Amino acid sequence: MFSTPSTLTLDSQPIGRGTVQLLKGENGSGHGCRWGAYFIGPRSLNVIYWKYVTDISMAWQWTFALCTARLSRVGQERPHPGMNKSEQALSVLQGVIERGELTPGAMVSESQLMEMTGLGRTPVREAIQRLALSYMVRIHPNKGIEIPAISVEDQLSGLEVRRAVEVLAVGLACERGAAAELDAMRKLAGQLTGDFTLRRYTETVRETHRLIIEAAHNPYLGVLMTPLQALSRRFWIMHVRDEQREIRHGGRLHADMLNAIADRKVERASAASLALNDYLVQFTLAVVAKMASRPHSPKSK
Structure with missing residues (x-):
């Protein structure tokens, strides 16, 4: 007799059982209402939960999704000058x-x-x-x-921490950034309004994060922020569908944040940081809603 696996995957991405608890508020985190409030209609959370406890055959089909590594030589990366x-x-x-x-x-x-x-x-x-x-x-x-999988719960939990830490980082960057660092931000903000391939956009976003961390002049912020930002980018890249629309929207949000820091406007920079985090949360929840709305096989009698 097979039992339902503890982690299901859709498109090779796991939805851990804790995600259901998080969204329904059953894990003691108190976040159930906050995340669950984004879901409207009788199918949303119930469908996710139903996939865990009833559809064993489909669960195994998802769980055994094929993972293959593409191990071709990578020669197109552009490391930042001065890297060891x-x-x-x-x-x-x-x-x-x-x-x-x-x-x-x-x-x-x-x-x-x-x-x-x-x-x-x-x-x-x-x-x-x-x-x-x-x-x-x-x-x-x-x-x-x-190469571990990244779940919806991982992304939401990471964004929750990133929200507070990034507000601190942009505030410190406004106060401590050197003139050359702020000039670099203003220049990069101008580039973010242009056209991008997905690869170039993600490299530019990574450079945005690097500039903010450096301008904050606190090494501990980098230790906290770098993995959280990498997690967000990885999840976004895996699930983005309308690339150009999302790139234009994300580019504007990052540009707003950089311009506010370059102008040393703490309140404006904090608001821009929160707007970016809100976008990433909404993007993540839209991924969950899309997963939940997919057709599923009827219950076996």
Whole structure:
């Protein structure tokens, strides 16, 4: 007799049982009403829960989704000038994970990552350790390196923390940013209004985050924000469908935040940061709603 797996996946993305508890307010977090308020109609949460407890055959079909790693050499990354080899390896590997070129569930070896980056064992090993701290890889001794899946619950939980930390970061950047740093932000904000490929847009967003962290002049902020921002980007890239529409909207939000910091307007920068976070939350909840509305097989009698 088969039992329903503890984690189901749709499009190779997991929806953990905790997500249902989070949305229904059953996990003691007190967030059920907040997240659940975005869902209207009798099918939404009930359909998600029904997929967990009744549809065993479809559950196994989802769970056994094929994960394959694309291990071609990556030669198009553009590391920031002045990066050492460890930072270059980190930039390349973070990019291929965010873009899904190493798919969730894939197992890779250190030598394969060395081949992908074109860098030696030491910088790649250091990059792997940093990625593990950011929850972007999971190290299994004597087995390999796993690219973990990212769930809706992961994204919502990360955005909750990012919301508070990023407001602090933009406020400090307004107060502490050097003239050259603010000029760089204003220049980048102008670029964010142009046309982008998905790859170039995500690289520009990563540069936006880097500039804000540097201008805040607090090293602990980088430790907190970098993995949270990487998590958000990875989830967004995996689920974005209308790329150009989302890029235009996201570009405006990032540009508003950069321009406010460059003008040293703390309240405006904080409001822009919150608007960006609201967009990412709405995007995530729209993904859940779309998953819930998909046709499913009838209950077996």
